[in-house]
Structure formats: C-alpha cells, structure tokens
Amino acid sequence: AQSVTQLDSHVSVSEGTPVLLRCNYSSSYSPSLFWYVQHPNKGLQLLLKYTSAATLVKGINGFEAEFKKSETSFHLTKPSAHMSDAAEYFCVVSLFSGTYKYIFGTGTRLKVLA
C-alpha cells in the first residue's frame, strides 16, 4: 500500500540558512510524488513534482527535491530561506488503481526566523 511520512511536524530555520523538509514514501511501484505549499488561510499550491525523468526536480521559488529510490525518500530543500517561505508543506504520493487518488503526508510547518 502507498503511504507517505513527513518526518518533522515543525521546522525552524533562520532567514538565509538552508531548508530541509523530509519525506519518506512507501509504494509498491514507481511512485508519482509531489510537494505542495500552503500559506496561512490559503489553498495548496504545487511546488514541484517527480516525473521519473530526473531524480533531482526543480520547483518554484528556488525549491528542489531529490528522489532517492534506495532510501524511499523525496526530501525538499532550498539553499537559502526567505521570510516568505514560512508556510505548511505537504508531501504527496499519487496512486493509480483504475482511478487516480492522492495520499497526503501530515504536513511540516516551516517557521523562518529573522
């Protein structure tokens, strides 16, 4: 069965320092993986998606994620945090069993300190 685990419910970083948000997945076949961001009182916005074309995926706003099959991980990183990055981030795995469904992690709230 497919599942996704976000290893940290809260992460705090200082502005200008790197960001690492961790996600591990479980999938019986090659997964489709996504990262979404949700700013306070907003809907979810796609940051990036893994398409199997490349293991390092670049997204919007300087974020990127690396798919590591051996570690079943899809961690989200950014070299330098900005105050506007403060939000909640969701790792998502999609599954196809006749129809498409999506399984969400429980989210990581990123706090950026001035």
Next chain:
Amino acid sequence: DAGITQSPRHKVTETGTPVTLRCHQTENHRYMYWYRQDPGHGLRLIHYSYGVKDTDKGEVSDGYSVSRSKTEDFLLTLESATSSQTSVYFCAISEGREERGPYEQYFGPGTRLTVT
C-alpha cells in the same frame, strides 16, 4: 491560477442540519476531489469523482455524500452535520487522462465550516 471556486467560503451551521458545499471548475478536468483538513492530519480524502455521475468514497466518507451532474460542478453534502465535521474543506481537480501521469492537483481556496 486554475479556475476553481468554492462556495460558500465560510459557513456556520447547527448540529443536525444538512449542508451542501459547492465546487466549480472552468478547466474541464476529469477528476474532482473533496478533502477535509484538520490539524495533525494533513488532507484526508472524503469522496472523489472521475467523471459525470462517477464517484467513489475516500478514507473519511461516513456522513458525507456527493453528486456530479455536470463536468464543472461537484457537490459535497453533509447529510446531518455534527460537530466532528467542523473543518476546512478543500476541492481539488486533476486532468487524469487515460495515459499514466503524474497529474498534479489544483486546489480551490477552501470552505471553513463550523458546526455548533
């Protein structure tokens, strides 16, 4: 931004009353989803639709029903609202063509429902 609207955006209702939330899309996407978001749980799937009149249950479907009579509209009904259904509800759409994805989802702005 994908053309997805949700109505109402906020609603307060009393326990035992029926409530209907509407999701409307202008993208002609095949799939539509209803999620609820609660602290510590991420987003949990309530129901989804893969075509007009084609719907299926998600992981938290008890107490909810859906209908999709047109491609653009997906209605979520709480048959008899309970306090445990106080939540933020999100609609999402996805292309879901026949060939394999991945297909990202696009989300509406959400509906905040309070059941008193």
